[in-house]
Amino acid sequence: MPATALILLYLGLALTPLGLAWAQGLPPRTIWDELASGLGLVALAMILVEFGQIGRFRAVTARVGSDVVMRSHQLAARVALVFAVLHPFFYVSAMSDPPDWDVTRQTVVTYSWTAIWPGILAWLGLGMVVTMALARDVAGYRYEIWRGLHGLGAALVAGAGVLHALRAGRYSGDDLLGWVWIAGLGLALAALTMIYVVAPALRARRPWRVLSVTPAARRTWRLRLTPEGAHRLRYRAGQFAWLTIGRPPFSLNDNPFSIASAPSRGPDLEFIIKQLGDMTDRIGQIPPGTRVYVDGPHGHLTLTGQEDAPGIALIAGGVGIAPLLGILREMAASGDPRPSLLMYGNRIPGQIVCEDELQALARDHGSEVIHVLSEPPEGWSGETGFVDAPMLRRHVAEAGRRDWLFVLCGPPPMLRTVEAALLELGVPARRILSEQFVYD
Ligand SMILES: Cc1cc2nc3c(=O)[nH]c(=O)nc-3n(C[C@H](O)[C@H](O)[C@H](O)COP(=O)(O)OP(=O)(O)OC[C@H]3O[C@@H](n4cnc5c(N)ncnc54)[C@H](O)[C@@H]3O)c2cc1C
Known part of the structure; x- marks a missing residue:
């Protein structure tokens, strides 16, 4: 699927709830109320789509590259945050119970605490998740701790956001849109389960071990891996993989490294790793035989599709x-x-x-x-x-x-x-x- 198709797919997913709300044909409210609801609907849809916009899905990274996926994840998160922050402030109608004649909640905004608290939780949680991500380098959190908190925080925001939409939303009270939210949340949580549970469990059945770690240059090492068993990694030259070295397959400690070997030279993999921080500083001390789990291949830095380039x-x-x-x-x-x-x-x-x-x-x-x-x-x-x-x-x-x-x-x-x-x-x-x- 080309990049333009992915962009169209993204817009389609992010705007579907808005389209479904519009299709309900409810009597119009003030422009400000409609704007507030629209911002909330799009923000929540964008938050759910974020779970698919992470650099761990090979079908996506192999087409557009993990750089592009991560940049789009970050950009969309910022836009969703702005929409979500503005969403409650645009409502102008009274916050009260609707009068008996107003069955479509045209004149009021839902105010019950059971409907509002998940919204407040999602609103504050989203702010924290995005701020922690923006401040990660400055604050100096350990990458793995940050990653765990980021995933948990995002799941909490998505769950609370959907609960808020179902309980408070004028449009999300509709059966179809309600099911769309539940399905979206289900897919988002399935994506997390896939990354943190299913994929590691599958990798556990295809372990690798360290053949050698030798100096390659100043503060740079050459790490060679061989498969334990008959499996091999089907990759294209130039791609990268996430390595979990000397830890269980479910560990959050995996790091991305480019594969420096040539696929047609056999199943062994080679990586060139520069000392940079806590994990890579210890790379030279890893003993041969250490077990490694390989998540890959990822990335689009390959010659595939460029056969007509003359050089x-x-x-x-x-x-x-x-x-x-x-x-x-x-x-x-x-x-x-x-x-x-x-x-x-x-x-x-x-x-x-x-x-x-x-x-x-x-x-x-x-x-x-x-x-x-x-x-x-x-x-x-x-x-x-x-x-x-x-x-x-x-x-x-x-x-x-x-x-x-x-x-x-x-x-x-x-x-x-x-x-x-x-x-x-x-x-x-x-x-x-x-x-x-x-x-x-
Ligand atoms: C697609 C890709 C390919 C890469 N290929 C190579 C390569 O071939 N050779 C090489 O030497 N380096 C490569 N890197 C960089 C390498 O992943 C980092 O240098 C390494 O993860 C740093 O880990 P650390 O714990 O030693 O350093 P830390 O001091 O913990 O981190 C330094 C920085 O590295 C990044 N980082 C740390 N841990 C992770 C992690 N688990 N996942 C993602 N990023 C992390 C963060 O930006 C962090 O700020 C690649 C990175 C990417 C994204």
């Missing part, structure tokens, strides 16, 4: 080399005849991962490898500085590579600079794939 340019910053190494390795292993270019930015030479293998790929497969160092040592003959517009002009535009496919992975500022420069050089947007190693 492949890979642009990596730091550990962003991991998925691109997988792509280069797969191109060599599968004999992809297209020319390839790797522009690989690092600070110092000690950070370059798999330098010998990259040289061998250049020699044997004809890939052009350009190292870019921002702090080059004396006598360095490669490119210096950062991968920027003038450098891309030389290696892309002047080298006649505008119609190639560009696959980018690295720190967000680098990706922004490179994407903007490529577009400026006339590379079509559909020929630029990028992934940042940030999942928040």
Whole structure:
């Protein structure tokens, strides 16, 4: 399903309750009351859809990428919060019991405490869930604790929100819309159950174990896994997986890492992991034989669908080399005849991962490898500085590579600079794939 179809699907889901309310044909109220109800209906629908907009559903991430899914999740959460916050303030009709003649509650707003308290709970809960997510880095919560609280908080908001709609809503009192809310809540909770219970239970039957952990570069490790049993991961070069290392499959401690191995080279998986925080700092001490659970493959950073691109340019910053190494390795292993270019930015030479293998790929497969160092040592003959517009002009535009496919992975500022420069050089947007190693 293309991205536009997903957007249309999203709008359809988010606006369905509003459409069903409108279709009831109830006598109109003041514009402010209608606006208040409309905001509430759309906010609640958006909250329920959020449960499907998380980067764990392969059917979605493989099409649009986890970056896009997470950005849309965050954007929709902010919009839903604004709608939900405004929702109670627009009502202008009296809050009281309706007079006997007003069976459609045209002149009043429901005020009973049993109807209102779930709304207050959902309203405050949504504010807390979104604020905690926005403040996560500043507040420094441990990722796993934050993740657990985020899931629980979201389930509470959804449950309370639906209860409020069913008890208080003028339109949600309708049977059809009421069932739509219950079905939506059921699907939202099913999505959580799928992620935290069903999928881990299935993964428990396909364990992996650590073959080796060896240094790959400065503060960077090469982790190799092998399946315990006959199963294997069916992935495409450039995709990533969530790894639960040395913990039970139901643990909240899983981290995403790009697969750096080539699928056609066998079932073993390789990851290039940079020390960054509490889990990755311990990666070098993981003993061989440690059990690992692999949730994947995810991600869209692959050559699939780009068979008509005449060449492949890979642009990596730091550990962003991991998925691109997988792509280069797969191109060599599968004999992809297209020319390839790797522009690989690092600070110092000690950070370059798999330098010998990259040289061998250049020699044997004809890939052009350009190292870019921002702090080059004396006598360095490669490119210096950062991968920027003038450098891309030389290696892309002047080298006649505008119609190639560009696959980018690295720190967000680098990706922004490179994407903007490529577009400026006339590379079509559909020929630029990028992934940042940030999942928040
Ligand atoms: C799609 C994707 C692919 C990635 N591929 C690689 C790779 O090939 N090699 C590599 O070295 N790094 C990769 N990363 C980054 C890697 O996931 C983080 O560096 C790692 O999870 C940090 O964990 P930590 O506990 O050591 O650090 P912490 O100090 O706990 O966290 C540092 C930051 O890492 C992120 N993070 C931490 N834990 C998680 C988690 N469980 N899930 C998601 N994000 C988390 C958060 O943004 C956090 O602020 C990738 C990230 C993503 C999103």
